[in-house]
Amino acid sequence: MNNGDIDAYTWVNRVIGEQMKRRTRRKLWLHAGLFILTVLSTFFVGLGDGVTGALWYSGGIMTILLTHEMGHFLMARKHGIPASLPYFIPVPLPPFGTMGAVIKMEGRVPDRRALFDVGTAGPLAGLAMIIPAVYVGLRLSSIHQTADLAGTTLPLGDSLLFKLIARAALGPLPQGHDIFLHPLAFAGWVGLLVTAINLIPVGQLDGGHVVYALFGKRSRWVAGVFYAAFFTIFLFFYVGWILPVILLLVIRRHPPTVNDALPLDGLRKVLGWAVMAIFILSFTPVPFGVTDGLVPLIVNILNAG
Numbered sequence: 236m237n238n239g240d241i242d243a244y245t246w247v248n249r250v251i252g253e254q255m256k257r258r259t260r261r262k263l264w265l266h267a268g269l270f271i272l273t274v275l276s277t278f279f280v281g282l283g284d285g286v287t288g289a290l291w292y293s294g295g296i297m298t299i300l301l302t303h304e305m306g307h308f309l310m311a312r313k314h315g316i317p318a319s320l321p322y323f324i325p326v327p328l329p330p331f332g333t334m335g336a337v338i339k340m341e342g343r344v345p346d347r348r349a350l351f352d353v354g355t356a357g358p359l360a361g362l363a364m365i366i367p368a369v370y371v372g373l374r375l376s377s378i379h380q381t382a383d384l385a386g387t388t389l390p391l392g393d394s395l396l397f398k399l400i401a402r403a404a405l406g407p408l409p410q411g412h413d414i415f416l417h418p419l420a421f422a423g424w425v426g427l428l429v430t431a432i433n434l435i436p437v438g439q440l441d442g443g444h445v446v447y448a449l450f451g452k453r454s455r456w457v458a459g460v461f462y463a464a465f466f467t468i469f470l471f472f473y474v475g476w477i478l479p480v481i482l483l484l485v486i487r488r489h490p491p492t493v494n495d496a497l498p499l500d501g502l503r504k505v506l507g508w509a510v511m512a513i514f515i516l517s518f519t520p521v522p523f524g525v526t527d528g529l530v531p532l533i534v535n536i537l538n539a540g
Contacts, residue, residue: 262319269323273297273333276325280332281418288418295372295422296333299364303430304336306360307353314349317341330389330523335429346494347448351503354444355510358430362513365426369397372420373404381413388415390524394427396516427517432479434514436461438486442514447489448499449507458487471528473521 277296281289304321311318317340324334344350393401401414408414416424436442437458446454462483469476499507527535 303361369423
């Protein structure tokens, strides 16, 4: 990459950035409207725990999502990458009330260091909100006999990180007992799930940005291994992953940066591996209850017929 390429990249991104700023100012009503609608949809979903519970859940999950997206937004702006304000996605249906939020980046990423910074800023910022939300929420939660909760609640799978925080907050549970989550703890649980999905190291997800920053074009082999593992979980353990499986198949390829030759420094490499460890600790293979993968479901249907 020569100086002419750098100057051209800088000029193009500056032009795109000015255009995006003008569009963002014109669309402030859209960003604000989607934010308000998502507050309302998460509040509506949380009403099963009463008005106070709805406020806890909506406030918790919106804080987590906003912090995550603003981490991306501010880091993109720091590196001169044109980025929009977050677009929140309201879904007034249980169990979440939202499909999260996204920001739109245009132009090209200058190098793998900038890509790494943008990719990690969101999950790490979100995690700074998630961990205290889970801990405080668990302290506000109640412990019941498992038999008393059967049929009255939606069973949730636990990631390793959630289990570690639960152990720190509540200590070991008595035999035959389980936790009835406070709405704030549920918001933290949802935040961990969203973070783990974003950190799947495939394509243009946050995790895909991280592995591309770490390995460059060789990252397609890493992404292939993780996609194969995720697809295996979908096939044999949890059919509910069908939508992410399809979407990840579409966005599996990661575009190059302007200067792929610039490697990560040592600190970023260490942080990159730490982020991958966070993905493993926060991922829940079977998030909701006990279910089957696609293959066992097909076998059961054929046997029933």
